[in-house]
Amino acid sequence: MFFFSKLLGQTVRDVQGKSAGTLQDLVVTLRQRYPNVSAMIVKRGRKRYVAPWSAVASLEESGSLLRIPAGRLSTRELQPDEILLSGQVLDKQIVDTEGRKLIRVNDIQLARTGNVLRVVAVDISSGAILRRIGLSKVSGRLSKNPKPHLIDWGNVDPRTSDAGSVRLTVPRKDLSLLHPADIAELAHELSPEERAAVLDALEDDVAADAVEEMHPSFQASLINEMADDKASELLSNMSPDDAADLLADLPPERARRLIGMMDKDDAEDVQELLTYPENSAGGIMTTEFAHVPPEATANEAIALLRRQEPEVETVYYIYVTDKREHLLGVFSLRNLLREAPGRKVREFMTADPVSVRLVAGEEEITQAIAKYNLLALPVVDDDGVLHGIITVDDAIDLVLPPVWKKRLPRIFH
Amino acid sequence: MPAAADKPGRRSLTHIGRSRLLIFFAVMGPGLITAASDNDAGGITTWSVVGARYGYGLLWVLLLITPILAVTQEMGARMGAVTGKGLAALIRERFSLRLTAFAMVALLLANLGTTVSEFTGIAAAFSLFGVPSFIALPPIAVGVWLLVTRGSYRRVERVFLALTALYATYVIAGVLARPDWGAAARHTVTPSFHSTSTWIITVVAAIGTTITPWGQFFIQATVVDKAVSIRDYAYTKAEVFAGAVFTDAIDFFIVIACAATLFAHGIAIDTAQDAARALRPLAGGFAYLLFGAGLLNVSVLAAGILPLATAYAICEAFGFEAGLDQSFGEAPIFNGLLTFFIFAPAAVAMIPHLPLVKVILFVQDVNGILLPVILIYVLKIINDRSIMGEHVNGPVYNWVAWTFSVVLIVLTVILVATSVPLPFRL
Numbered sequence: 001m002f003f004f005s006k007l008l009g010q011t012v013r014d015v016q017g018k019s020a021g022t023l024q025d026l027v028v029t030l031r032q033r034y035p036n037v038s039a040m041i042v043k044r045g046r047k048r049y050v051a052p053w054s055a056v057a058s059l060e061e062s063g064s065l066l067r068i069p070a071g072r073l074s075t076r077e078l079q080p081d082e083i084l085l086s087g088q089v090l091d092k093q094i095v096d097t098e099g100r101k102l103i104r105v106n107d108i109q110l111a112r113t114g115n116v117l118r119v120v121a122v123d124i125s126s127g128a129i130l131r132r133i134g135l136s137k138v139s140g141r142l143s144k145n146p147k148p149h150l151i152d153w154g155n156v157d158p159r160t161s162d163a164g165s166v167r168l169t170v171p172r173k174d175l176s177l178l179h180p181a182d183i184a185e186l187a188h189e190l191s192p193e194e195r196a197a198v199l200d201a202l203e204d205d206v207a208a209d210a211v212e213e214m215h216p217s218f219q220a221s222l223i224n225e226m227a228d229d230k231a232s233e234l235l236s237n238m239s240p241d242d243a244a245d246l247l248a249d250l251p252p253e254r255a256r257r258l259i260g261m262m263d264k265d266d267a268e269d270v271q272e273l274l275t276y277p278e279n280s281a282g283g284i285m286t287t288e289f290a291h292v293p294p295e296a297t298a299n300e301a302i303a304l305l306r307r308q309e310p311e312v313e314t315v316y317y318i319y320v321t322d323k324r325e326h327l328l329g330v331f332s333l334r335n336l337l338r339e340a341p342g343r344k345v346r347e348f349m350t351a352d353p354v355s356v357r358l359v360a361g362e363e364e365i366t367q368a369i370a371k372y373n374l375l376a377l378p379v380v381d382d383d384g385v386l387h388g389i390i391t392v393d394d395a396i397d398l399v400l401p402p403v404w405k406k407r408l409p410r411i412f413h
Numbered sequence: 414m415p416a417a418a419d420k421p422g423r424r425s426l427t428h429i430g431r432s433r434l435l436i437f438f439a440v441m442g443p444g445l446i447t448a449a450s451d452n453d454a455g456g457i458t459t460w461s462v463v464g465a466r467y468g469y470g471l472l473w474v475l476l477l478i479t480p481i482l483a484v485t486q487e488m489g490a491r492m493g494a495v496t497g498k499g500l501a502a503l504i505r506e507r508f509s510l511r512l513t514a515f516a517m518v519a520l521l522l523a524n525l526g527t528t529v530s531e532f533t534g535i536a537a538a539f540s541l542f543g544v545p546s547f548i549a550l551p552p553i554a555v556g557v558w559l560l561v562t563r564g565s566y567r568r569v570e571r572v573f574l575a576l577t578a579l580y581a582t583y584v585i586a587g588v589l590a591r592p593d594w595g596a597a598a599r600h601t602v603t604p605s606f607h608s609t610s611t612w613i614i615t616v617v618a619a620i621g622t623t624i625t626p627w628g629q630f631f632i633q634a635t636v637v638d639k640a641v642s643i644r645d646y647a648y649t650k651a652e653v654f655a656g657a658v659f660t661d662a663i664d665f666f667i668v669i670a671c672a673a674t675l676f677a678h679g680i681a682i683d684t685a686q687d688a689a690r691a692l693r694p695l696a697g698g699f700a701y702l703l704f705g706a707g708l709l710n711v712s713v714l715a716a717g718i719l720p721l722a723t724a725y726a727i728c729e730a731f732g733f734e735a736g737l738d739q740s741f742g743e744a745p746i747f748n749g750l751l752t753f754f755i756f757a758p759a760a761v762a763m764i765p766h767l768p769l770v771k772v773i774l775f776v777q778d779v780n781g782i783l784l785p786v787i788l789i790y791v792l793k794i795i796n797d798r799s800i801m802g803e804h805v806n807g808p809v810y811n812w813v814a815w816t817f818s819v820v821l822i823v824l825t826v827i828l829v830a831t832s833v834p835l836p837f838r839l
Contacts (some may be wrong), residue, residue, distance in 0.1 A: 091506055094730075104505070105733025126746065129731050189499035192642065221642035370455045 003123065004108035005132050012042050013065050013225055018072035024048060025086040027078065030121055033154045037110070037117040037377060038082060048072035049338045054259075059117065085119070089158055094122070095198075096184060097178060098155040102189050105229045107132065109150060110314050122156060125149035180209035188218060194224055197365070199234075201357055208237035211246075220249045223258075230254050239313060240266060241286040241394070244273035272387075281391035282358035284398070285379045285388030290318045294346035298339045305336075314391055318358055327386040328379055329353060356381045358387060369395045414812030416786020419433035423792060425692050443530050444649065447632045448485060448656030451623065452663055454717040455527060455780075456608025457580075458773045459622040460664045461688040464820065465681055467607075469593075469600035472668060474619055475661055476601050482624050484830050485788065493658060494646045495638030495804045500633045501730040503794050508573065516790055517730050523626040523783045524723040525758060526776040534712035537685035537769045541705040554759035557569035557673050557717050559694045560581035562737065572712040579707040580663050582692060587666035588612060589694040597669055610831040617828050618774050620821060622779025623661070623740050627719060629787050630726050643804065670694070683770055782825045783820045792818070 007023055014020040021044030028035040040051045040059070040316025051073055053206050066073075083089065089105055096103045106128035109121040125148050178186075183202070187195045187210065198301040199207045199222070211219055211234060223231050223246065235243045235258060243262075247255040247270060259267050269287040290312045292301045299319060309315055318336070319328040327348035339348050355378040356365055369392055376389045456550050463471045489500065496503060505513045528703070535553055536546035606612070641649050670689045675682065685708065692700035721737075728735035730746045735747040762772075792814055796805050806814070 091510070093502070106732055124732055126731060128515075129510060130434065133514050134511075188640075192495075215640070217640045221640055221644070224642055224644045327428075 001109055001111045001120065002061055002108055003128075003131075004090065005128070007059070007064075007110075008086060010061065011063045013063060013068040015057075015065075015067055016069055018070060020044060020066060020073065021049065023064060025084045027082050027084060030081050030083060030158070034111075034118040034120050035153070037119075041084070044070075048075065050076050053117075059171070062270070083158060089122075092158075096151055096155060097157055097158040098151075102186060103151060103156070107148070107315045109148070110266065114279070119153050119154050121150040123148040126147075164364040166371055170263060180206060181213045183210040184213035187214060192221060196225055204233070204237050208234055212238055212242040216245065216249055223250060225311065228254075228257060228261060232258045235270070236266045237263045239286050239288060240269035240273055240389075241284065244283075248274060261277065276358060279362055280358065280380045281356045281360040281377075281390060282387065284362075284394055285390045286313045286394075287380075287388045288313045289376070289386075289389045290315055291321045291386070292318055292345055294320050294344070294349070296345050297342050298336055298345065298348075301345055302336055313389065314376055317389075318376075319353075319378060319386055319389075320345055323387055325386055326384045327353070327355060327380050330378065353378060355386075356390075357381065364396050365390055366395050370398050418503040442769075443565065444486065444490070444632070444653035445659075446574065446635055447628055447653075447803045448660040449574050449730060450631070450662045450711075450715060450718060451628060452577065453581060453712060454526075454533060454537070454712040455530045455622045455773050455777050456660075456664065456686065457708060457711065458530075458534070458537075458682075458770060459615075459618050459689060459777050460667040461671045461675075462682050462770065462774065462791065463619055464668035464691070465675035465687070466611075468603055468672040468676040469597045469668070470607075471595060471616065471619060472601040472665065473604045475664055476615055477621055478623050479657055479661040481813065482661065483654045484813055485624055485629060485791070486653045486657055487650055488806070488810070488814070489629050489632040489635045489793055490641075490649050491804055492791075492795055492801070493633040493648065494641045494643045495801055497637055497640075499637055499726065499729050500630045500791070501726040502788055503800065505730045505732075506796055507800065508790070512790075513730055516681060516787065517727055519783045519786045520626050520630065520726060521723065523780050524719055525754065526779045527625065527627060528719045528723075528758035528774045529761045530776040531712045531716040532759045533767065533769050533772050534708050535716065536767075538705045538712065539708040539814055540769070540839075541685050541689060541701050543657060546767070547765070550759050550763050550837060552837070553713065553716075554756055557713060558755045561717050561751065561755070562719055562748070573710055576710045577707075577714075579703065579710065580667075582615050582703050583665035583670050584666040585694045586694055587669040587673070590670050590691075591694075592669045605824070610828070613824060613828045613831065614774070616776060617824055618777035619822075621784060622777040622781070623664070624784060625780050626783055626787040630789060631718070634722065634725065636799075651783060667691075669674040676714075677817065683768070688770075706773065717754070719810065720751050723754055724750040778828065782829070785822045787827070788814065 007026070011025050013022045021042040024043040025041035027039035027041065027050070028036050029038045036053075038053050040052055040053070040056055041220050042049045045261060051066055051068075052281070055068045056067055057067045061291070077221070078084070088104070090108060091105060093102045093104050095101075103122070103124045104120045106125065106402050107123040109123060111118055112119045120263050127148055136315060156189065183198065183206075187198055189380070190198065195218070199210065202210065209277055211222065214222070223234075226234070235246065238246070247258065259270060262270065272287065273285070288311055290305055296304065305315055306317060317330055318332070319327060322328055325372050329346065329351045330353040331345065331349040335348055354368055354372050354374065356368055358379055358381050360379075365377060369372070369390070374392065376391045378386055379388045379390060380386050427810075460475075480565055490502065492498075492503060498506075501517070503741060504516050532554070533549060536550060539546065539549035540779070609712040636649060671682070671688070674680075674691045675687065680687060683706070686701070689701045689704035692704050724747050725735055727733070727750060728744075736742040736744055740750045792806075792811070794800055796811065
């Protein structure tokens with residue numbers, strides 16, 4: 001095993017022993033967990049040539065040998081699954097999916113298995129830096145065993161590096177295994193292009209969840225960079241209350257345009273939410289809640305719930321509404337498990353549940369949720385019509401400092 | 414579900430006006446913060462010396478470097494808005510590791526020196542009241558360290574920044590000193606040169622205290638912090654320009670005030686007391702209090718910001734774990750650097766019988782010497798299309814920035830060549 005940085009700049013000799021140039025980069029194919037080197041970039045004068053791996057006889061720290069004469073070197077474009085180790089990975093920031101943070105690649109570890117040379121790990125230690133600037137003796141004196149700090153390549157995702165025009169066709173599942181909140185936190189440290197690249201790589205619903213967790217100004221800058229069709233699709237996938245908050249921060253013409261492009265139902269929900277002041281119950285609530293008629297049985301309620309489940313914010317509370325959507329009562333998933341299947345919902349529901357008006361303020365909302373230990377609080381108008389619910393996670397956001405303080409700014413505390 | 418309204422209602426209407434204003438306030442800050450921090454102990458002292466030594470004679474320098482300051486700050490802000498990364502990260506990604514290390518060493522030296530000058534400023538402020546540095550500095554250093562590492566720094570920072578308004582006193586002092594406005598105006602637009610090494614030292618110090626390496630990193634980091642996107646950038650750009658003009662306007666009045674009071678009577682500035690005298694027309698006996706309070710205020714603020722910014726830059730460049738919310742074990746290099754960058758300069762400033770004013774000037778010279786190094790990195794990055802896309806420098810910017818860098822390099826070469834040993838010629 002050896003380090004990539006030690007290979008850079010070494011002389012490359014051709015089959016006749018003549019110097020063909022210096023090793024400038026290695027091309028690796030991202031198909032397997034440990035990508036294999038598929039080509040070598042040889043620099044001669046101002047020109048760069050691509051030597052396919054089959055043309056490489058040997059590759060050592062002292063230099064490398066080709067099987068072909070120098071004159072037969074040519075160039076080619078990068079394939080979709082290929083990246084450059086020096087140009088796109090070394091010294092760049094990539095995602096450590098296990099540590100859930102961004103790391104800067106100080107060096108790359110390669111290992112040989114038979115004829116194949118693979119990337120196995122990245123080194124993020126300070127020892128790597130000292131080694132590369134030629135001060136490895138210093139690091140040797142500073143600590144008895146200057147160990148590299150290695151992160152297994154299987155645990156990183158290099159796609160956040162400025163890949164330029166390289167688009168990967170083989171999706172890596174790693175990023176989507178991270179919790180959306182972690183993805184959002186990582187995204188805060190990336191540049192705008194990297195952020196867009198990360199979201200592109202995620203599936204729609206995961207991307208929407210991640211965007212929901214981002215700080216509003218990042219959300220706004222993200223939407224600013226996106227084309228209208230992608231932006232409206234993202235907004236459709238987000239829960240309506242978060243989409244409404246995002247739209248409220250955009251220039252009105254663009255917001256109107258995006259709403260027009262969203263799915264009709266989502267657009268209606270969002271527009272309704274936008275009519276309420278931001279800090280009122282109407283502005284905080286989501287319109288996606290589970291509801292059943294009072295005459296439904298427990299069994300029927302479960303069936304209805306199954307159908308509504310993909311769309312609703314929470315299935316733990318189910319609201320009972322009449323034909324004109326007045327809030328009659330509420331019961332929980334626990335009730336459904338406990339009650340006899342044939343029993344009507346109106347018999348075991350909690351009638352006249354705790355609720356707040358559309359114009360209720362933040363203090364009233366959080367006090368109600370805290371006092372009654374609720375997971376969600378229904379929001380009704382003066383006629384008792386149920387308009388939406390406020391879930392406990394949104395209520396917590398009201399109590400804690402706003403999101404942008406949760407993420408400590410870099411210079412200031 | 415209730416039927417939706419046909420068009421967005423109340424909220425959007427009130428929000429149209431709010432949106433523009435909100436954008437402005439949300440992104441406001443980088444330019445003004447950097448501008449306010451620019452008038453630190455080094456700035457106040459240097460421009461006071463300029464006024465005391467040469468009267469209005471160097472005002473043309475101030476006029477020249479104001480647009481250059483605006484240009485360099487704008488470049489930093491632009492890089493931050495386009496890439497979303499700090500300058501140290503950009504250097505690391507664009508240049509070899511050796512060149513990155515070189516830049517970081519330059520920044521480190523400049524910043525350590527500047528932090529020394531901040532603590533020297535604190536010592537000078539206390540000397541106005543007869544408190545020696547070895548009594549005043551240790552608790553202040555510990556206090557700054559606690560403040561920075563324990564948090565609430567932001568709140569304190571706001572208070573400090575607000576108090577920098579105290580320097581408006583120089584504006585008033587300048588007017589009350591009844592300066593020769595005609596002469597001031599003439600010297601602002603007419604260059605005059607002296608061939609003494611003291612003159613070069615003063616000029617380089619004046620440049621070095623206004624356009625600093627740390628300011629270059631700082632504006633970019635603040636812009637990144639506020640997540641200013643390139644679309645909202647117009648506001649930031651305007652604010653950065655305004656900040657440059659504002660900070661140099663204060664310097665203008667500092668020069669005038671010192672020229673009218675000190676230069677007119679042939680008083681050189683060797684101590685803080687001399688500089689405080691410039692405020693006499695305004696504050697009479699209270700001159701000391703005002704000057705001391707203001708000097709203490711800006712010095713403590715900068716003594717907190719600089720170590721923090723330096724530690725962040727170095728960790729950013731080399732990929733070390735950094736963050737104030739992390740303990741010593743989690744981010745050992747960051748916290749270690751931070752601690753060293755606060756206490757080492759404080760210790761230096763406590764050296765007995767330190768010629769405080771001379772030290773401050775020396776440090777500004779170091780800033781001026783190292784500035785072209787950083788500027789060259791910046792110019793290479795900001796002209797790189799693969800990083801900046803379409804937001805690379807226009808030809809005018811490049812011309813201004815490159816010419817300035819070359820002139821500054823020439824000046825510093827002359828400076829170093831003619832002053833051996835440097836400190837004693839100050």
